[in-house]
Amino acid sequence: MDAPTLLFSEPDLYLQTPAGNRIPAHATILASASPVLQNVIKSSNRIVKIHGVPDAAVTAFVAFLYSARCTEEDMDKYGMHLLALSHVYMLKQLKQRCIKGLGDRASTENVVDVLQLARLCDAPDLYLKCVKYLTNRFKAVKETEGWRFLQNHDPCLELEILRFMEEDEKRKRKTRKRREDGRLYTELSEAMVCLEHICTEGCTEVGPLEVEVGRGREPCSKFGTCQGLQNLIRHFVTCERVKGRCLPCKRMWQLFKLDSSICLRHDSCKVPLCRKIRLRMEEEKKKGDARWEVLVRKVASAKAMSFLALPKRKRVEEIRGEGQ
Template sequence: MCRSSGSPPVRESDHVSTPSTESVESSVYIITSGGRKIQAQANILASASPVLEGIIDSWKKHSRFDKTILIPGVPCEAVEVFISFLYSNLCNEEEMEKFAIHLLTLAHVYMVPQLKTQCIKALIRRLTIENVVDVLQFARLCDAPDLYLKCMKLIANRFKPVEQTEGWKFLQNNDPYLELEILKFIDEAESRRKSTKKQLQAQSLYFQLSEGMDCLLHICTEGCTSVGPYDKEPNKNRAPCSKFSTCQGLQHSIQHFATCKKRVNGGCVRCKRMWQLFKLHSSICDQSPDTTCKVPLCRQFKTKGKHVNNKKEEARWELLVRKVEAAKAVSSVSLPKTKKLEHQDYEQQEKPRSFGEAMNCHVSVAC
């Protein structure tokens, strides 16, 4: 049991004798639900709790002689720990283990913020599948938003096992409003997860297309294993390019584009993808049309300008260009290490298999 350096409260089971160390006027008696009386000093209780201070002040105004405070509905031992805390401002782990819920209730009712904070932290550490519904109910009643949110998140993440507990079954039968509140929170959490996943997929796609633009520029200006500019001979004896993960695949697509008989208007899917990549490059290329860019069709696209009948499609394309430019700007800046790791981990799980997939879904993502 907690103890203070000052005079501790005196507990009496049946009757209270007049203390010899303090005056009768300063004595207050706490009566628990089990009929136990706990003697304490009025000035200490008043200084620790504004609610108790108001009760004690009302006695003085009305010259009341029966100075007793009834605290029902809480185990006697929990009330003893509570009064002891008002003296010492301390509570050990064993007491928290036994009476955290009851102490939270008392701290809320009698406005003792220090105890309330300690109870919330203790209950968060001790949250389990079995007790989370009960703790959630107390968190809502005792205005503990941090504890309430922790409970809600645990229920949302582990709803199936929580649904099998006695606490959930009791909640269904006695508090349908809170049940609805929980189900609504779970639905909103799932919507947020889906939205976040969609945004991460889109972000991953834009980073892939940005890397594709760099890879295309690398092939057309520096040359690589099998494809390069007209004034450079590709070094076919060189090992596969390790600078870009998609370099070999992009070289094969360029070779196919150069030799395909169907061409873009003939319905060749691979050629259409390359056509889109060349167009995307020209849209983000910062060289003027008068400057010779070594990427095929760059100058033609810039000179042709925007003569598109489908304005909606063009708006989608412009949005894609802005997204890829933004991804390119972000990739050129060193991101925090944790963000890099998160992005790498996500790319390993959600990365499209090829540029073909990226170009196939770019319109829907841009929308």
Template sequence: MMNSANANSFRRRHEAGNEFVPPADVQIVTSGGRSIPAHSAILASASPVLEKMLYRCRISWNSQRIIRILGVPCDAVLALVQFFYSSREGEEAMEKYGMHLLVLSHAYQVKRLKRWCEEGVAARLRAEVVVDVLKLAKLCDAPWLYQRCMRLVAKDFAAVTQSEGWRFIQKHDPLLELEILQFLQDADQRKKRWMREKRDQEMYQLLSEAVECLQHICSDGCTVVGPHDGKPPSRSKGPCKFHTCGGLQFLICHFATCSRKLSPGGCTHCKRMWQLLQLHSSICDQSNSCKVPLCK
């Protein structure tokens, strides 16, 4: 039901006119037979669809143009007309009629209002209504809102499956159900690929640090292993800047004394050391002067 104070105030300002504003020359008829006065120049400048309708509409007995906007609450139409006049967004109108305003803004090609409605509806998304909003986003060609809905579905799918909207599309819209399930599968694959790439990056980082640490140990020595020239290790040094230095020094000491490194099957620790030496030698560009063993 239209707020009587707002409707009456709007009617008095626009129907009668004043010395600065001419009287309204258009009546917008809403559901229930209610009407909202407006000016054709304002409507035509705000919406190309209304501009065409104004040229085609029939002239009534009192020479006023009549435009019918039906199927939505009267207050939603009033909020639309008030937006035409002020271009200001009202949070109260968005809270009550956000989805209706999204439909109206799409139908009458009011781009600024449509962007505002997409943002407002997205900010109020909940798992219980996200399927309904998703259908609306598809119908209103709102891809940004569609993606926001899909992300919420993927995030809280268990709650979405308990909603009336989900049960409805399972019975009446299998294509949308399939589209949602396909999105979830793709999202899961993207997540797995991202996690795999993240693990690979972490491994590359560890290997890079290990190769750099190997050069540091063989060139400078550290707390347990001395440098290539045979000097004793510097046990008085503080904590090494390389996190892998302690483990790598242990691996070097083990590799030097292990009797299984050349036996069939070999030693797991020695295999890791061989791999690190091979990795170093494959990227070293100073093999003639390199102090890492077996580099050349």
């Protein structure tokens, strides 16, 4: 019998709700929708009992069996019951619909219940979504009845969630640190480019002896960094304090040292002290400074990355020394 003919035929069994109400239905439709119902029908006396959900949820369930559709209103009201039923009766399509529907409807009030149900119904995606939701709003969720109930009745799950939150915090801290480090390496690599440019072409206030610099000169494209660097160089040159004790001098010295560490052309490099520092570092290298070496590697790669990010034409100009 095809579906339209079937709908006009007499129902041949009943679904019995927990309250004892009977909903007439067609065995063929139920059996084709769910392998579990197929087995139940075989062994039942034309009455299939549904347990543990309100009558209206059974009605919504039957509506899905017939139409493969579930209204938003049914999802609002019976989403959790429908998820349980879809799991028990192995209705893949309804289960997916409920996982999505309940995930979208997670709230401070219901998240703990949905999370527990997701775990029972073997819905890992929904479980994860709920744990993340809970983690982000834990302050509010821990005041709910649901959380208190879970604490009293399922300490293992509570522990599992708290562990997840701890791991999540660690992950976030790591990401923050990586981002901050990345910013630092980029800033330093930009400072290296500017230092080379100031010492080779000169910027507004500082430049090599043979280049005339002055306030009349136009600020360059990296002027934000160049300006601070020029101030630092001027300070370094004129400062009379003991170099090791003056913070700006120390910073400038680190930049010279960094330039020398990543410089690829010591012989022609115009950055002051480049060659000298290199020779000195070669001597000191035998002692080894792992942290410094990591910094040098990271800044060098940040510099290479920013170079690769340039359009090809600009890259060729830079290689030829026509840049800036």
